[in-house]
Amino acid sequence: MIGRLNHVAIVVPDLPAATATYRDTLGARVSEPVDLPAHGVTTVFVELPNTKIELLHPLGEGSPIARFLEKNASGGIHHVCYEVDDILAARDRLKAQGARVLGDGEPKTGAHGKPVLFLHPKDFCGTLVELEQA
C-alpha cells in the first residue's frame, strides 16, 4: 500500500539556523522559508536526490508543533510521510485493521496541496505517520 517516502519532518527551534546547518554544514539544497498559516508552520524544504527533509517551525498561535518544541527544545524528528495512491482506500483499510486515524478521519489538504491524513503513533512503532495521496 504505502509507496515513496515523501518526506521526513524535523521540528526546529531556529529556522534560519537549521537552514544554515543543512545548506552550509551539510551542503544540501534548501528552499526559501514558506509560511503555511493553515498548518501553523513555516517550512524550509531540503531537497535530496530521492526525497525531502522538511524543517518545520511554529507559525502563529496554537501551532500544532508548539508542544513538541516545548518537550524537545533542540528540535527533533516529528513525523514521516508515506505516499499512497488512494487516501480514502488507505484510510478504510487501516481502520478495518484497527489502526487509529487522527482527527475526524477526513483527509485535509496538506503542505503540498494534496490530501493527507495522520495516523496514531502508538499504532505505528511510536512514530507519527502522515499519509499523502500521491
Add this chain to the structure above:
Amino acid sequence: MIGRLNHVAIVVPDLPAATATYRDTLGARVSEPVDLPAHGVTTVFVELPNTKIELLHPLGEGSPIARFLEKNASGGIHHVCYEVDDILAARDRLKAQGARVLGDGEPKTGAHGKPVLFLHPKDFCGTLVELEQA
C-alpha cells in the same frame, strides 16, 4: 555534500509486531530479520520505492539502542542516514565547521558493510544523523 536519504531508522519494542505493522497494515515489502551482533541490533528492512525504513531492536547486552527504548517504550524514530561520496572528506568538512562527530571520529563499518559515522544530535536540529559512504 549530502546525497540520498539512505534510510530512516525506527527503534521498536517488538520486532515481529512492527514487521507485521509495516507488512500487513501498511502493505510494504519487508525483509527477514537480520542479526547484526557487531552493532547490537536486529534489523528488518522495509523497502520503499525510493529509500528504506530500518526497524531496529536491541540484540545482546549493551545494545546502543537499549537506552532509547527505555526512554521511548513505544519505540520511535532513532536516526536518519544520509549518503556521502567520501566519508573522510565529509568528516573533515564537518569538523572544520565545528560539528561534533561521535566516538573517536574514525568511520566504522555500518549495517550495509560501508563506512559510517554518527553526528551529534545537538549540532543537527536535535536529530541523530548517520553518514554512510555511498
